[in-house]
Amino acid sequence: LSVLSLQGTRDGSSLPRQVNWGLFACNQVRLDGNGVPIFSDTNNDGVADGLGHASNEGIEITGINGRNVANGKLLINQPVTSGLTNAVLTSGIDDCAWVAAFDPADGNKIRVDNEGRATTALGLGWLQIGNGPKPGEQAPKEVNPKHIYTVTPENSTKRAGDSVELTVKRKDGKPVSGRLSVVALPCKSVTVGQGDVLVKPASNDPRAGAGYGNTDTNGANVTHFMGKPDSQPRRVFSASPVNGQYRFTVRSPKADCGAFMAINGNGNGKLDLDAAGRPVELFGVATVRWTN
Numbered sequence: 001l002s003v004l005s006l007q008g009t010r011d012g013s014s015l016p017r018q019v020n021w022g023l024f025a026c027n028q029v030r031l032d033g034n035g036v037p038i039f040s041d042t043n044n045d046g047v048a049d050g051l052g053h054a055s056n057e058g059i060e061i062t063g064i065n066g067r068n069v070a071n072g073k074l075l076i077n078q079p080v081t082s083g084l085t086n087a088v089l090t091s092g093i094d095d096c097a098w099v100a101a102f103d104p105a106d107g108n109k110i111r112v113d114n115e116g117r118a119t120t121a122l123g124l125g126w127l128q129i130g131n132g133p134k135p136g137e138q139a140p141k142e143v144n145p146k147h148i149y150t151v152t153p154e155n156s157t158k159r160a161g162d163s164v165e166l167t168v169k170r171k172d173g174k175p176v177s178g179r180l181s182v183v184a185l186p187c188k189s190v191t192v193g194q195g196d197v198l199v200k201p202a203s204n205d206p207r208a209g210a211g212y213g214n215t216d217t218n219g220a221n222v223t224h225f226m227g228k229p230d231s232q233p234r235r236v237f238s239a240s241p242v243n244g245q246y247r248f249t250v251r252s253p254k255a256d257c258g259a260f261m262a263i264n265g266n267g268n269g270k271l272d273l274d275a276a277g278r279p280v281e282l283f284g285v286a287t288v289r290w291t292n
Contacts, residue, residue: 001090002088002089002090003088004089004099004101005086006085006086006123007083007084015085016103016104016105016121017079017080018078018104020076020078020102020103021061021074021075022073022100022102023054023099023100024050024051024098024100025055026098027040027055028049028050028053028098032155037098038115039110039118042198046111046113048110048111048116051110052073054091054095054097055096055097059073059089059090059091059095059096059127059129060072060089060090061087061088061089062089064078064079064085065078065085075087076104076108087101089127093129094131095129096126096128096129098124098126101124103120105120113188114187115191116191144196144197144278146283147197147279148283148284149168149262149282149283149284151260151284151285152167152169154286154287155286155287155288156287157290158289160252160253160291161252162251163224163249164251164288165224165227165247165248166248167246168245168246169245175241175243175244175245176244178241178264179264180241180263180264181237181263181265182222182236182238182262183235183237183271184220184235184236184261185213185259186211186259187215187258187259187289189209189210189211189259190287197283198276198278199271199278199279201277206275207274208270209270209271209273209279212236212269212270213236214235215257215258216258217255217257218256219253219255219290220235220252220290221234221251222234222235222249222260223249223250224248224249233251250288252288252290255290255292257287257288259285260286261279263281263282264282264283265283266281
């Protein structure tokens with residue numbers, strides 16, 4: 001048995017008069033490098049996947065605000081009293097679940113942006129029962145064997161005007177070889193870190209990634225390679241490896257977001273995709289967001 005409470009808002013405003021309580025399996029949500037929850041949305045319908053399910057389907061909500069409720073994994077329009085609310089959760093088996101208390105205003109669903117970040121107001125916690133999994137332990141495995149590079153930091157948030165250096169390495173520890181291209185895509189085109197990397201296709205070519213060579217507001221550019229200034233800052237950059245490693249720096253003078261992909265590509269001026277929207281060339285990716 002466990003009790004999770006929703007006690008207020010980050011900006012000090014009042015909670016809504018009613019909230020929904022819902023569960024997610026522990027492989028449906030992850031936290032990015034800044035602790036922001038990223039929800040799975042594999043069908044890109046703008047709604048978080050798996051609402052109303054625990055990892056092993058054992059955890060259930062059995063009480064709200066001190067009163068018993070019928071066992072359930074999604075409870076709609078539960079009252080908030082005296083500015084706070086709480087839920088009692090129980091399970092008869094080992095299990096794990098993310099627990100969300102969220103505003104009912106979006107059709108009793110948790111809506112997400114193109115990166116999986118919630119646009120519906122919510123509070124989120126997680127619960128492990130017994131020897132159940134922990135968040136991340138049951139995360140979907142990478143299904144694209146072409147994702148052989150890591151680009152670190154994988155996710156970062158910077159102030160407008162700040163730079164971040166990204167490092168490309170191979171996942172298998174071998175030195176980077178060949179000729180890589182660094183290509184920017186808008187964050188709204190790329191879904192990263194939910195067990196796969198999916199790219200929205202261009203409207204005029206379903207086999208090409210949308211927004212090749214662009215970022216969300218086209219403010220960001222590659223400014224340095226291996227620590228040396230680039231003579232022409234750009235969003236598509238090609239260079240040979242140095243000492244088996246790539247390091248490149250990106251910067252934006254204004255609010256922006258870019259998914260920067262390292263591609264061992266064919267140089268055809270586009271990011272080739274398969275029918276599911278997965279890159280077909282050897283690649284790695286990192287996301288950088290700049291805020292004002």
